[in-house]
Amino acid sequence: MSGNQGMEQLIPIVNRLQDAFATLGVSLALDLPQIAVVGSQSAGKSSVLENFVGRDFLPRGSGIVTRRPLVLQLINANVEYAEFLHQKGKKFTDFNMVRKEIEEETDRVTGANKGISSVPINLRVYSPHVLNLTLVDLPGMTKVPVGDQPADIEIQIRGMLMEFITNENCLILAVSPANTDLANSDALKIAKEVDPQGTRTIGVITKLDLMDDGTDARDILENRLLPLRRGYVGVVNRSQRDIEGHKDIKQALGAERKFFLSHPSYRHMADRMGTPFLQRKLNEQLTNHIRDTLPALRNKLQTQLLSMEKDVEEFKNYRPDDPTRKTKAMMQMITQFGADFEKNIEGSGSEISTMELSGGAKINRIFHERFPFELVKMEFDEKELRREITYAIKNIHGIRTGLFTPDMAFETIVKKQIQKCKEPCLKCVDLVVAQLTQVVHNCTQKxxxxxxxxxDTERIVNTRIRECEQKTKDQLVLMVDIQLAYMNTNHEDFIGFANAQQKTETSNRKKIGNQVIRKGWLAIHNVSLLKGGSREFWFVLTTEAVIWFKDEEEKEKKYMLPLDNLKIRDLEAGFMSRRHMFALFNPEQRNVYKDYKQLELSAETQDDMDSWKASFLRAGVYPERKSEDDKNSKDEVTSSMDPQLERQVETIRNLVDSYMKIVSKTTRDLTPKTVMHLIVNQIQSFLEAELLAHLYSSSDQGSLMEESAEESLRREEL
Known part of the structure; x- marks a missing residue:
């Protein structure tokens, strides 16, 4: 293949690969280069595709019309006809019959209740009027279910779109109508989620002829507003009246050309607008895209081929009923499972994933980020603690007026705080057990x-995990009970009564100094130019302030927000958003940032958000407390304060703070050690020494080593 002829063959090669994979009905995990068409319902996607072909062939109507992905392969040829992959060899020359077949084939898989399916329909159209081009038409985004559609139809459609457009080899054709707010275009929004830099998105603006008088889309078509690297193309489709009146597509293309040549805002760019230009642009973009991705695609295909050839070689002399083979295979499987489990937990081995955290890394994160966060979260609220201390002192004195700070008040408050440690410890066990269960499931995939x-392997191992879980929880509860049994006020780190009277929270905080706690990317939702949008900044959190910069070089400072009196709360993210949101605010309703009562922030993953929240807690920014008691009794406590009582409260408060730091430090240290000793290490020992014996005793070897029906079929096919 050489020159232009070679380039022209690229799209047909990918077409053949698409058909081959669809016919086999198996996924070879190949991300084929293609163009996916996304847009809201009634954005004009169908009209754009029909204009390419020059024929009416797509289903029309109200509600969701496209309910399965349509892989539309346009092939330049002398004769005009269409052919479906599921009816290979049958040529359709009547395009009304093409529409009917799409509808019937859709209903065969999805039913007639407007449901959707991700199983594609492959359609080839041969015509002298088309350029070689392959597009995947996807269902239009909707928010309201119709007919018998499930209530979560919006989530289902979004999930299907994501299956296609998250593929890095997929170009995105984002179709948006010009007569709506383009800044809130569903197509551009979802494209930006997976392609934030706009490197693989091509914008199409429809319905330019339906814009209000005195308005135009010039800024977006010239790529000044919402810029995309591949730019925008404007088109004018037939109206519903034109379609019902059977207006010829050739006439419509002529009217489209006339519109751009005569419109004062678009005539200077008329040669870069319209359906014919869009088709040429897509042909060129897809061809170049395939050329760029072909080397990696070839390597991936060769890897898959070698893997399949290895399987074929293995199956040549395969005897499924050979007991020796079954014993050997079972031993290999269990040994491999144990090795994979150890690698996943310990992080050893040559194959280190760069795509996601391993089970061991996630458990480490639970120990050192999530667990400390839960522990700090249960710590006292300042006003609530002072109120409790006040009540304790008053109740201990009773009718008498006390001259000295009572020890019993300190012990009562500390015990109440220590008791709160149980919940975070037990939650830590739950999180680790959930992660271990997932590791077991992943390691049994082979x-x-x-x-x-x-x-049987998963059942036996998970049963042992649950046994270890209960022992660990009992041990951690015992650890907290031991802390409750005796208040060691002679501990070397305990402040003591003499120092407690001089120490205050403010001086304590100043001793820490302005240390950096965390750095990383967060999105701010108060500063976007677009309503509902966001911008990312590089954040630096210290013990005194949170500062954000333009980027990680930290040269261009955008803002510095002191942490004094700030609280943190969770926020509900937008329905279409994949980010996880929280906010910083002042409980006294003062402005936090510019004219905003709260600074709305978001992280990309739940783990990132939990980690940031834990960091803010370390900096002294606590979650908001929704306590009715606090509202009802705040005035009563404050008004009853006298100087003597206030000094006693401050002394007890500092003693509690000092002692709880010792308890918290011990708990943070011993809980991970206990979990590792009684769960993780126990399970690893069980896999090495006992799993095989349990499997042999649970059922006979023959039934354990029975192949799945799918595996038998695959072996026969190979």
């Missing part, structure tokens, strides 16, 4: 060939 073996 056993999927033998479903009974996989099922």
């Amino acid at each position: 056993m999927s060939r033998y479903p009974r073996l996989r099922e």
Whole structure:
């Protein structure tokens, strides 16, 4: 292949690959380069595709019309006809029959209740009027279910769109109508989620002829507003009246050309507008895109081929009923499972994932980020603590007026605080157990060939995990009870009564100094130019302030927000948003940032948000407390304060703070050690020494090593 001829063959090659994979009905995990068409319902997607072909062939109507992905392969040829992959060899020359077949094939898979399916329909259109081009038409985004559609139809459609457009090899054709607010275009929003830099998105603006008088889309078509690297193309489709009146598409293309040539805002760019230009642009973009991705695609295909050839070689002399083979295979599977589990937890081995955290890394994160966060979260609220101390002192004195600070008030308050440690410790165990269960499930994937073996292995290991879980929880509860049994006020780190009277929270905070706690990217939702949008900044959190910069070089400072009197709260993210939101605010309703009562922030993942919240807690920014008691009794406590009582409250408060730091430090240290000793290490020992014996005693080897029906079929096909 050389020159232009070679370039022209690129799209047909990918077409053949698409058809081959669809026919096989198996996924070869290949991300084929393609163009996916996204847009809201009634954005004009169908009209754009029909204009390419020059024929009416797509289903029309109200509600969701496209309910399965349509892989539309346009092929330049002398004769005009269409052909479906599921009816190979049958040529459709009547395009009304093409529409009917799409509707019937959709209903065959989804039913007639307007449901959706991600199983594609492959359609080839041969015509002298088209350029070689392949597009995947996806269902239009909607918010309201119609007919018998499930209530979560919006989530289902979004999930299907994400399946296609998250593929880095997929170009996104984002279709948006010009007669709506383009800044809130569903197509551009979802494209930006997966392609934030706009490097693989092509914008199409429809319905330019339906804009209000005195308005135009010149700024966006010239790529000045919401810029995309591949730019925008404007088109004018037939109106509903034109379609009902059977207006010829050729006439419509002529009217479109006339519109751009005569419109004062668009005539200077008329050669870069319209359906014919869009088709040429897409042909060129897809061809270049395939050329750029072809080397990686070839390597991936060769890897898959080698893997399949290895499987074929293995199956040549395969005897499924050979007991020796079954014993050997079972031993290998269990040994491999144990090795994979250890690698996942310990982080050893040559294959280190760069895509996600391993099970061991996630458990480490639970120990050192999530657990401390839960522990700090349960710590006292300042006003609530002072109120409790006041009540304790008053109740201990009773009818008498006390001259000295009572020890019993300190012990009562400390015990109440220590008791709160149980919940975070038990939650830490729950999180680790959930992660271990997931690791076990992931490590048994290689056993999927033998479903009974996989099922029994998971059942036996998970049963042992649950046994260890209960022992660990009992041990951690005992650890807290031991702390409650005796208040060691002679501990070397305890402040003591003499120092407690001089120490205050302010002086304590100043001793810490302005240390950096965390750095990283966060999005601010109060500063976006677009309503509902956001901008990312580089954040630096210290013990005294949170500062954000333009980027990680930290040269261009945008703002510095002192942490004094700030609180933190969770926020509900937008329905279409994949980010996790929280806010900083002042409980006294003062402005925090510019004219805003709160600074709205978001992180990309739940783990990132939890980590940031834990960091803010370390900096002294606590979650908001929704306590009715606080509102009802705040005035009563404050008004009853006298200087003597206030000094006693401050003394007890400093003693409690000092002692709880010792308890918290011990708990943070011993809880991970206890979990590791009684769960993680126990499970690793169990896999090495006992799992095989449990499997042999649970059922006979023959039934354990029965192949799945899918595996038998795959072996026969290979």
